[in-house]
Amino acid sequence: xxxxxxxxxxxxxxxxxxxxxxxxxxxxxxxxxxxxxxxxxxxxxxxxxxxxxxxxxxxxxxxxxxxxxxxxxxxxxxxxxxxxxxxxxxxxxxxxxxxxxxxxxxxxxxxxxxxxxxxxxxxxxxxxxxxxxxxxxxxxxxxxxxxxxxxxxxxxxxxxxxxxxxxxxxxxxxxxxxxxxxxxxxxxxxxxxxxxxxxxxxxxxxxxxxxxxxxxxxxxxxxxxxxxxxxxxxxxxxxxxxxxxxxxxxxxxxxxxxxxxxxxxxxxxxxxxxxxxxxxxxxxxxxxxxxxxxxxxxxxxxxxxxxxxxxxxxxxxxxxxxxxxxxxxxxx
Amino acid sequence: xxxxxxxxxxxxxxxxxxxxxxxxxxxxxxxxxxxxxxxxxxxxxxxxxxxxxxxxxxxxxxxxxxxxxxxxxxxxxxxxxxxxxxxxxxxxxxxxxxxxxxxxxxxxxxxxxxxxxxxxxxxxxxxxxxxxxxxxxxxxxxxxxxxxxxxxxxxxxxxxxxxxxxxxxxxxxxxxxxxxxxxxxxxxxxxxxxxxxxxxxxxxxxxxxxxxxxxxxxxxxxxxxxxxxxxxxxxxxxxxxxxxxxxxxxxxxxxxxxxxxxxxxxxxxxxxxxxxxxxxxxxxxxxxxxxxxxxxxxxxxxxxxxxxxxxxxxxxxxxxxxxxxxxxxxxx
Numbered sequence: 001x002x003x004x005x006x007x008x009x010x011x012x013x014x015x016x017x018x019x020x021x022x023x024x025x026x027x028x029x030x031x032x033x034x035x036x037x038x039x040x041x042x043x044x045x046x047x048x049x050x051x052x053x054x055x056x057x058x059x060x061x062x063x064x065x066x067x068x069x070x071x072x073x074x075x076x077x078x079x080x081x082x083x084x085x086x087x088x089x090x091x092x093x094x095x096x097x098x099x100x101x102x103x104x105x106x107x108x109x110x111x112x113x114x115x116x117x118x119x120x121x122x123x124x125x126x127x128x129x130x131x132x133x134x135x136x137x138x139x140x141x142x143x144x145x146x147x148x149x150x151x152x153x154x155x156x157x158x159x160x161x162x163x164x165x166x167x168x169x170x171x172x173x174x175x176x177x178x179x180x181x182x183x184x185x186x187x188x189x190x191x192x193x194x195x196x197x198x199x200x201x202x203x204x205x206x207x208x209x210x211x212x213x214x215x216x217x218x219x220x221x222x223x224x225x226x227x228x229x230x231x232x233x234x235x236x237x238x239x240x241x242x243x244x245x246x247x248x249x250x251x252x253x254x255x256x257x258x259x260x261x262x263x264x265x266x267x268x269x270x271x272x273x274x275x276x277x278x279x280x281x282x283x284x285x286x287x288x289x290x291x292x293x294x295x296x297x298x299x300x301x302x303x304x305x306x307x308x309x310x311x312x313x314x315x316x317x318x319x320x321x322x323x324x325x326x327x328x329x330x331x332x
Numbered sequence: 333x334x335x336x337x338x339x340x341x342x343x344x345x346x347x348x349x350x351x352x353x354x355x356x357x358x359x360x361x362x363x364x365x366x367x368x369x370x371x372x373x374x375x376x377x378x379x380x381x382x383x384x385x386x387x388x389x390x391x392x393x394x395x396x397x398x399x400x401x402x403x404x405x406x407x408x409x410x411x412x413x414x415x416x417x418x419x420x421x422x423x424x425x426x427x428x429x430x431x432x433x434x435x436x437x438x439x440x441x442x443x444x445x446x447x448x449x450x451x452x453x454x455x456x457x458x459x460x461x462x463x464x465x466x467x468x469x470x471x472x473x474x475x476x477x478x479x480x481x482x483x484x485x486x487x488x489x490x491x492x493x494x495x496x497x498x499x500x501x502x503x504x505x506x507x508x509x510x511x512x513x514x515x516x517x518x519x520x521x522x523x524x525x526x527x528x529x530x531x532x533x534x535x536x537x538x539x540x541x542x543x544x545x546x547x548x549x550x551x552x553x554x555x556x557x558x559x560x561x562x563x564x565x566x567x568x569x570x571x572x573x574x575x576x577x578x579x580x581x582x583x584x585x586x587x588x589x590x591x592x593x594x595x596x597x598x599x600x601x602x603x604x605x606x607x608x609x610x611x612x613x614x615x616x617x618x619x620x621x622x623x624x625x626x627x628x629x630x631x632x633x634x635x636x637x638x639x640x641x642x643x644x645x646x647x648x649x650x651x652x653x654x655x656x657x658x659x660x661x662x663x664x
Binding site for chain 1: 383389390391552555556559568574575576577580586587588589590591592593594596597598599600601602603604605606607610
């Protein structure tokens with residue numbers, strides 16, 4: 001089989017489409033000392049990757065036009081010239097969108113396949129799980145009895161945030177985009193209430209009704225009008241971990257909306273933007289606690305899996321139309 | 333002399349005007365136990381009072397139509413039925429806009445006139461000084477060598493923020509609305525640079541030029557387009573103490589502007605709304621430190637004083653057109 005990769009053909013304006021992605025055959029160079037040949041088995045697609053398609057200053061450098069896209073992945077070592085890695089090892093790291101890739105060994109982490117299914121390291125025990133854990137607990141600081149609202153609550157991060165907030169003894173209110181997701185979150189994942197933002201005739205009022213004591217923590221994955229509606233319902237001293245703004249990632253103009261500072265000011269609200277790598281030196285703590293909750297049955301996990309390397313673009317686009325429940329994964 | 337008071341005649345839409353204020357003669361009732369008759373000597377007018385003219389949920393209850401306005405004041409005790417207060421005592425507290433007033437003794441604090449001029453207790457040793465102190469140090473957490481930008485930098489709070497930031501070893505950049513203020517802040521108050529937001533052809537660029545290493549702390553007294561321009565220049569991990577939004581206090585529509593969450597998110601920025609009373613249990617510490625800096629000559633103080641009880645409305649309106657440098661005071 002030829003080795004294939006998917007490169008960024010052009011920077012999208014607005015929603016990415018078929019002109020954004022290009023499949024190419026590629027010849028791999030022989031391994032140099034310190035390098036490893038990896039064959040990915042699972043790819044993670046995540047909303048933040050849309051930001052890397054723009055040529056803008058952010059917490060990760062932009063993708064380069066003509067170069068392969070890349071993202072979190074799990075794979076098997078095929079060949080190794082790097083100390084500590086041998087053929088057959090299960091590894092994770094940021095990998096190019098390619099059927100095989102040569103990467104530096106020091107960009108990979110070895111995984112123990114006996115602890116959890118390999119794909120969990122891209123979800124609940126990986127970036128989304130740690131994002132939920134640190135964003136909610138370290139910034140949101142929920143106290144028992146408080147009300148926690150999470151937008152994008154059926155997404156990879158949101159579905160974990162809601163469950164951790166329940167473990168903390170909070171009332172948990174989700175916001176999601178389909179009645180199926182509403183039912184699932186309430187019946188399977190323990191959410192106290194979920195608002196369907198697509199069908200609520202008055203979102204501000206719907207959130208007020210779902211939160212009779214107001215909103216103490218708003219874990220924001222979405223931004224835009226959904227966030228406007230939540231912000232109108234904030235309590236004094238509310239906290240907003242700012243995790244994602246998926247509603248705005250494909251806008252072509254600078255998005256505008258009601259100014260939020262007067263509300264944050266008069267209610268002494270904290271808003272904190274963050275990225276999980278801010279907590280890098282505490283990842284061990286996070287993974288241990290998340291794994292313990294999974295083992296104890298307190299934290300349930302769900303994935304949406306598309307099969308086949310060629311499904312990567314479709315999976316990526318599906319994030320923006322809510323095709324996934326829980327973590328979106330491509331199995332190669 | 334008759335006792336006069338100024339009542340809220342009607343809630344203003346937009347900028348308050350003569351229809352907002354009404355002067356009335358008023359008969360004082362005799363003192364009941366626990367009450368004190370006070371004659372104010374200095375009134376403070378402050379931007380937050382505009383918010384109290386609206387009928388909206390905030391950190392202080394709204395003024396009542398037909399009832400006197402009220403604000404921070406210093407005065408002399410004329411008569412007392414309250415333990416601990418005697419005629420001649422110098423006191424401070426929130427007092428109605430009246431030439432004399434009967435108030436509960438427990439709403440007043442006795443002042444030592446030998447420590448500082450009486451009006452200082454409305455400024456550098458009062459609410460504005462403490463607001464600057466706690467907002468900058470507790471939320472902004474400036475480190476030596478960082479760049480601190482303060483909007484409304486010639487106002488009561490801003491002029492103190494800038495000087496405290498200098499004491500911390502920061503580069504301090506002010507934003508003000510006249511060339512006279514720019515000159516004064518640079519020559520008399522030690523600001524490294526000051527941008528005139530009214531004349532800068534491109535405010536974002538002007539701030540970038542004044543902050544070659546970007547902005548680490550933005551102490552926001554103003555909001556609106558001035559803040560939009562600063563926010564475009566924020567560094568990773570910047571902090572924004574959200575203190576005031578004077579540019580928006582007289583708007584009649586819900587103000588709109590560019591959404592700020594994407595910028596706060598991608599740069600891991602903290603924004604925290606606050607009011608000085610959040611720090612009530614640390615006021616002693618704040619007053620001691622501010623007084624020490626004044627004594628050591630590290631903190632300079634300036635006031636704009638209008639003379640006469642009838643000048644209160646004019647002083648209040650003057651806040652919104654930048655008539656004051658430093659604290660706006662009305663001396664009765």
